[in-house]
Each structure stands twice: as structure tokens, then as C-alpha cells.
């Protein structure tokens with residue numbers, strides 16, 4: 001068992017400094033760590049559990065608590081502080097909140113951020129929370145300083161923000177703060193000419209939208225004037241991968257010479273989809289999926305989901321809480337998934353002619369195909385898990401275990417691997433605008449027969 005003392009650096013590879021020397025607070029890489037609770041004399045709040053891999057925040061830890069110790073062994077769940085998460089209104093991604101909170105308090109935060117991660121993982125939620133935090137006026141009193149630690153800003157609840165109660169916070173929560181502009185792609189130029197940027201919510205993740213150069217000019221114009229009632233004007237650009245090159249170039253100009261009150265927060269699935277010159281100018285925050293346990297707990301505790309629904313959604317969401325929350329109120333998401341799995345299970349029992357007919361049927365709804373293939377990938381991954389009999393194999397499609405086990409019994413590892421590869425290839429080809437019917441037929445014929 002290895003222990004880390006106050007002031008020491010954690011040896012976990014992804015870990016930032018646990019405790020920069022002489023400073024009272026810091027983020028600790030919590031995976032596989034274990035806090036010796038008795039060492040933390042005034043920390044009942046650390047007793048809440050948080051998921052493995054989350055960072056924990058040690059609020060107000062002072063030298064009087066010197067000797068806080070961490071072990072790298074024993075458990076993958078840890079008592080973690082969630083008060084920062086609560087303040088920011090965010091489940092998980094504690095490391096990001098912690099890093100942002102520290103930077104904001106030290107008045108060293110960036111003025112451009114790039115939040116990346118899969119759909120539904122919480123990018124926009126974090127962007128909004130960051131905006132709320134930056135605009136909050138409830139903590140205008142100077143950050144408390146602690147003589148013991150030089151001029152390091154001290155994390156304590158007295159100065160915790162966003163306060164949730166000031167004018168700015170209330171307006172941000174209602175979505176009407178005039179110092180925040182949230183922009184995302186529009187369905188078409190005609191739409192923009194008629195309605196501007198205020199498009200209705202997407203009906204699905206697949207719906208195509210484009211960020212237009214005109215929208216970037218709107219943003220630039222809006223940013224040029226002083227904030228209405230706060231310190232900053234904050235532009236949130238959602239799904240910036242939808243920006244065409246012209247729009248990205250226009251945005252780059254704003255990014256190169258922003259007004260001093262401007263803060264720009266971009267979200268995108270993947271930084272690789274943006275111009276490198278844009279990527280290099282923002283502080284990157286890459287959000288990873290949360291653990292199934294975290295999603296499940298949040299669905300039950302914060303969204304009042306019945307426990308069995310929460311368990312299923314947590315698994316199939318792949319750790320994307322936003323997706324799981326949407327699925328709670330949109331049963332068609334689950335139906336679409338069930339249809340896709342049923343179709344795959346049926347396909348595997350069918351002969352050539354039937355497969356072609358079924359593939360034609362599926363390809364008719366070509367807009368739904370990427371999601372179908374995505375769902376099929378989770379199936380083959382599950383079969384592979386069961387086939388290789390990994391201990392504690394935790395399948396995604398928990399409601400299809402019987403059928404999955406049947407496939408695991410019927411197919412060799414090579415069969416399953418080939419099915420996985422073929423499905424991946426099909427998904428890629430669709431992305432490159434290949435003929436949907438042809439791609440689906442080829443895939444249907446290449447799957448092993450049960």
C-alpha cells in the first residue's frame with residue numbers, strides 16, 4: 001500500500017498535483033485511491049461516494065489537516081466531495097469543474113474553451129454552468145486569502161459559486177441572461193434568413209445543421225459592445241463541428257482579437273473536426289463518459305427514474321448522462337434501439353434472400369441507419385465479452401442477455417470480430433455518403449449465421 005502525504009504529488013499517470021506544495025487545496029486523481037477517512041477530521045462531506053476516475057476536491061483542507069493520506073490500492077470508489085458538483089449543477093466531470101473553479105478563483109482562467117466529447121455526455125451543460133459561474137455576481141467580495149498559504153485562493157463554502165441567487169444566476173438559470181449568447185447550427189440558410197439563429201431543438205442527434213458565416217458575424221457584432229450587467233459576455237457555440245469552413249474562418253478572426261470582456265466556449269464531438277488554428281486557441285476540456293454506476297445513481301436521485309429503468313438506461317447510454325435523461329422522457333429512443341436489436345437477431349437466423357429483403361427494408365430509413373449500426377456494434381461487443389468469458393463481463397444490452405448468450409455460444413471469436421469489423425466499416429461508409437442500400441446489404445450478408 002502506497003501513501004501520499006500532504007504536499008506530495010500523486011503518481012497516478014493522469015493526475016495533476018494532488019497538493020501543490022504549501023497550498024491548501026487541489027484535485028486528486030481518485031481512481032483506485034482510497035482516503036483514510038479518519039485522517040480527515042472535519043470532512044463528513046467526503047463521505048458521499050463518487051465514481052471511480054472522478055477527481056475529488058478537498059475543500060478547505062489546511063495545514064491543520066496535514067497528513068491527509070491517499071492509498072493507491074484497495075477500492076475504486078471513493079468518498080468524494082460533490083459540493084462543487086452540486087454548486088455547478090453537474091453530475092460527474094469533477095476534474096473539469098475543479099480545474100475551472102481553481103482558475104476562476106485565481107483569476108487565471110482562459111477566455112476561450114473547447115469542450116469535446118460524445119453526444120449527450122454533458123458538454124453544453126458544462127458550458128452553461130461555466131457561463132453561470134463566470135457571470136455570477138454573488139461572490140464579488142474579494143476571494144478570501146489565507147496567510148498560511150501565501151496568496152493562494154482558498155476554497156471554502158463562503159465564496160462558493162455560482163451562488164444561484166444573484167440576478168445573473170437567476171437569469172442564467174432561466175436561459176434569459178443577456179450576457180450569454182448560445183449559438184448552434186440552423187437547418188438551412190432560408191431558415192436563418194427567416195428566423196435567425198433560434199432553431200427549434202433537434203428531433204434527433206442525426207439531424208443535419210450548419211453553422212453559417214452570418215451567425216459568426218452576428219456573434220462578432222454582439223461581442224463588440226460592453227456586457228449588459230456582468231463582467232463578461234459569453235458566447236457558447238454548440239456543436240461547432242457543424243460550422244462550415246467559411247464560418248470557422250470568420251470565427252477565427254474573433255478568436256484572434258477578442259474584446260477583453262469576451263469569453264468563448266465551443267463544444268464539439270471531436271477536436272479533429274475543427275480547424276487546428278481554432279483548437280490551439282482554446283483551453284481543451286475533454287469529457288469522457290461517466291461510469292454506468294454514476295449515471296444510474298443520478299437518474300434515480302436527480303431524475304426520479306424507477307430503479308430498473310435507471311439501470312438499463314445507464315448501460316445503454318454508454319455513460320452519456322444527457323442521452324439517458326433524454327431517453328427517460330422519449331421512449332421512442334428505446335423503441336428504436338429495440339427494433340434495431342430485434343432486426344439484427346432475426347438477420348442472424350436468416351438465409352441470403354431474406355437478408356437482402358430485410359436489408360432493403362432497413363435502408364429505406366437511411367437517416368436512422370447510423371444509429372442502427374451503432375446499436376449493432378454494442379451487440380457484437382457484448383457477444384464478444386460473453387464469448388471470451390471475461391470475468392465480471394458487464395454487457396451493455398442487459399435486457400437481451402439470453403439472446404446474447406445464444407450468439408456467444410454459436411459463434412467463434414473470429415466470427416464475432418469479423419461482424420464487429422464489418423459493422424464498423426458499414427458505419428464508416430455511410431459517413432462517406434455511400435449508397436445506404438448497398439452498404440446495408442453487404443453488411444447483412446457478411447454477418448455470421450446462427
Ligand SMILES: [Zn+2]
Nearest residue numbers: 136138166169
Ligand atoms: Zn450568482
